[in-house]
Amino acid sequence: MPARIRSANSSSGTGVLRNLNRSLVLKTLWQRPGLSRSELARELGLAKSTVSVVVAELLEEGLLREGEEMPGGVGRPSRALELDREKNLVLAWEISVDYLAVRLQNLMGEVRRGQDLELGPDPDPSACLDRLAQASRELLRGLGHSVYLRGLCLSVPGLVEPQHGHLTLAPNLGWQDLPLLEMLGHKLAQHRIRVETPPILENEANTAALGVYTLGEWRVANLAYLSLGIGLGSGLVLDRQLFWGSHGHAGEIGHVPLDPQGPPCRCGKRGCAETFVSLKAWRADPTEAGLERMADKLGLLLAQLLNLLDPDVVVLGGPLVEEIGPRLLPLARAAARRYALEQAARTAQIVLSPFGRDTAILGAGVLAIRAFLEAQRSGVGA
Structure with a gap:
């Protein structure tokens, strides 16, 4: 390119x-x-x-x-x-716990082309990046030389330091302490994919929060996104800006302890929220009683979120929501009302993501677009 x-x-x-x-x-x-x-x-x-x-x-x-x-x-x-929606594209890459995904999006966030790939057991980080680069090269073929690749964002389910391009820990992938953005750069060079602005790395719940906030056109100041999948994460948009915290680790709500004596978690602690509310927990007990127990724990977690942050909207998304979202939502809303302060429970909306499985990767595209637009200040692409 x-x-x-x-x-x-x-x-x-x-x-x-x-x-x-x-x-x-x-x-x-x-x-x-x-x-x-x-x-x-x-x-x-x-x-x-x-x-x-x-x-x-x-x-x-x-x-x-x-x-x-x-x-x-x-x-x-x-x-x-x-x-221009035809000539200018960004790449969005997602490494999820059970799949890989690539999307080519234009500068308005619309998907031009995409591909999903299966992720086998014990995935290797270098191999995952190589497969994403190969899939991207295939998607770019046939688009012609008049197309410009303006940016790229990689979304991953784990603790990241975006400013350093470093993955600290992704417990559900078994990865830790990786210079992921540096590795990505090597793969782009190997596959001769040229990106105009430097690629960026972000946590998948953060990309999802920004994606659902931007593309969903919420007219609010504060939004929380809960990513319910094999694990449980959250992304926060506070005062209309993505909130990272001091070290980029804000939103790790899946490791809030709901029961210190509860089941062991892959992070090394016990009774973390994601041991009760996740696709793994649902598959272990896919019964009506199991659904009610999960909704109760989710409501308890939501109550803490509502009391602490007072968001306008809480959006639930991810594979678990795709599977049982319409059944889980009313039960979780009711539990949140029981546990939260009355004012917090009464004023916040709790809804399902309108973008389904693609919420995080669409948000990765939004981050790539924003990075390109911001880079114009320094003359990149000018």
Whole structure:
């Protein structure tokens, strides 16, 4: 994939301002596609001439495209602007506990192509990355040289340090202490896949939280996402921003102890939430009584989340939700109301993810898009 990175004048004041204006225009049209040049100028508080110059440059580079003429107004007809959905793509990779997935998404988060792969027992990290790179290369074939790969995000189920590209621990994969982003970079080079902005690594519950928040178009400030699968994780959007905590480990709700004398957990502790609420727990006791016990524990966990964070919305997703979500949800809601403070239980919505199994990987695509848009400030791709 060709990468276009030009940084002429980026060290000058003019270049810095130019890059900032590019980033602002692209981010605004990502959030509100269909604005005209005049509307962009008003929205951003910039001169119309400045916006026109930036838009002309972005149109020439293929990052924007013009739509139909907009009715009304005086003088030259206005045209709606939006990010080009055909030429600009990002890669989203997901390593889950029982499968691998690749999606090619455009800059509006829409999936162009995708592939899911089975994950065998005792998966090897290097082999997983190699298979993801091979699948990506196959998906990219036939798209032509006019397509630009703008970014990549890898989503994994474990403790990560995104700023260092390091996986600390993924207990349900049996992985620990891996320079995962460095390994990913080697695989991209081996398979001759060129990505314009540096790839990023993120926890799967975080990518899911951002994906469901952004693509689900929630008009709220605070959202919590619970990923219910082989394990149990959560991602938090607080004050409209993804929340990582001090070391990138916020949201490890699956290892909140619900019963210190309970079953052993793969993390080495006992009675963690994911020993009671997970696909593994359901498969061990797929009965009506088992469902009620699981819903009770989930309600207890939700009550702690509601009391502590006071979110507007809690979204439940993941393989367990795909399997029994409609049965589990009303029971868990009722249990949360029993255990939580009345005000917290009354004001928060508890809902199922509208994106099913793809919630995390769609969010990985969103993170890759956001990283590309932010990189425009420093002149990457400009």
